Amino acid sequence: MFVVGGESLIDLVPETRAAGSRRIAHPGGSPYNCAIALSKLGNDTGFLCPISTDAFGDTLLVPLAEAGVAVLIEQRVVAPTTTAEVSFNDKMQASYKFTRGAERAFSRAALLAALPQDLGLYQTGGFCPIEPEDAAIWLEVVDAAIGRGAVISVDVNWRDLLVTDRDGYIGRLNGFLNKAHLIKVSDEDLAHFDPALSIEQHIEGLLARPNCKLVVVTLGEGGSLAFTAQGRGKAEIWSPPVFGDTVGAGDSLMAGILTWLDETGVLKPGALGRLDDAALAKTLRFGAVVAGLNCGQIGCKPPTRQEVDAVLGMP
Template sequence: MFVVGGESLIDLVPVSAAADAERMALAGGSPFNCAIALAKLGNEAGFLCPISQDDYGDLLLAPLAAAGVAVLLDERVAAPTTKAIVTFNERMQASYVFERGADRAFTREGLLAALPQQVQLYQIGGFCPILEDDASVWLDVVETALGRGATVSIDINVREKLIEDEAGYRERLDRFLDRAHLVKLSEEDHAWLAPHLTIAEYAGALLERPNCELVVVTLGESGSLAFSRAARGRADIYAPPVFGDTVGAGDSLMAGILTWLGETGALAPGRLGLLDEAALVRTLRFGAVVAGLNCAHKGCVPPSRAEVDAVLSRH
């Protein structure tokens, strides 16, 4: 099973460009989106996050069920659903203000009991390093997954507005990065984390960590880059015929990359680092199509595997 641990939330998204626009509620959260995208691409996927008893919790459960994602924490919690107030810039790139709730309503014992015995891939959510109390629990989950033979990935997804202690956050993030075999970040993450280094230099620094063998960097409209211990590759975006917005694009791309690596036998320690340029380009291209098809919609709507295959058959 591919297990994604971390936050789910409700995106409150403006329905127009007006400053006082009415907002619609959409199910979201980077790990939540990735779990759904993984399932829709044909993987056995599990999601590890508390779900609230409130109406927004119902809204979160519906797409998980529709995609066939296993909700690993089946007892719902009293805490209100976490919310993200979404705004868009002129390029329709999203930014967020958060009100946290149910995503933090977990216990160490509950998470460890819910983690499957067989975990092929465990993905770390971006909120996990933000607070020390949370980070120590999620780190135990990662260690347990590693002990069960999981390949570990992380989508860094820096949420600067939630970080009150930058030094502490960086130290906690380091602990997770030291355990990850595959690291994904955006160019915005890079600019915040290591503005003194080029992207290639920062990727090289990540690859020097104990487990890291593959680094993926998204560049917005400029495509994506991948760095293994053996090579580097680059791919352009896939632009859908009709554009909605970019919500969930990075999550969908990550799911596509994990799917492709799993299907090609590369999603394992010792194999990720051997990927050559051609393999990296193919991996990024598959992820780009998944992300592009998601961007044909408003909000995060990852594509089915059939939709992805239809595009790839034409290109």
């Protein structure tokens, strides 16, 4: 099973770009989005996050069920669902204002008890390193996943509005990155670490970490890059016929990359590091189509595997 651990929330998205436009509730959260995208691409997927008993919690459960994602913490919590007020710039790129709640209402015992024994991949990141007490527990989950033989992937998703202690956050995030076999970052994430370094310098440092074999960098409209010790790949974005917005594009791309790596038999620490230029380009292309199809929707609505195959001309 693939398991994604981390936040779920409700994106409160303006109906139009006009001032005072009413907001529409869309299920979201980077780990939540990625879990749904993974399942819709045909992977046996579980989501590790508490869900509230409130109406927004009911809303979150519907897409999980429709996609066939296993909700690993079955007991719902009374804390209110985390929300994110979404706004868009002129390029329809999203920014967020968060009010946190149910996704933090977990215990060490509950998370570890819900983690499956049969575990091929564990993905984390997002909000998990932000608060010290949360990070300590989530790191124990990562260690448990490693003990069960899982590949560890980390999607950074730096949320500057939530980071009140930059040095402390970086220290906690480093704890996650040092355990990861695969790391995904955006160019904006890298700039938060150190804007004076080039992408290549950042990548050199990430690949030098104890376990990292593959790094993926998203560049917004510039597409994506991938790096291993043996190669470098690049893919342009895939543009849908009708554009919606970019909500969940990076999460969908990550799900596509993980799916392709698994299907090609290389989602293993020993194999990831041997990917060459051609293999990395194919991996990113698959992810770009998944992300592009999601961008044809309003809010995060990842594509099915059939929709992706129709674009790529696969049987």
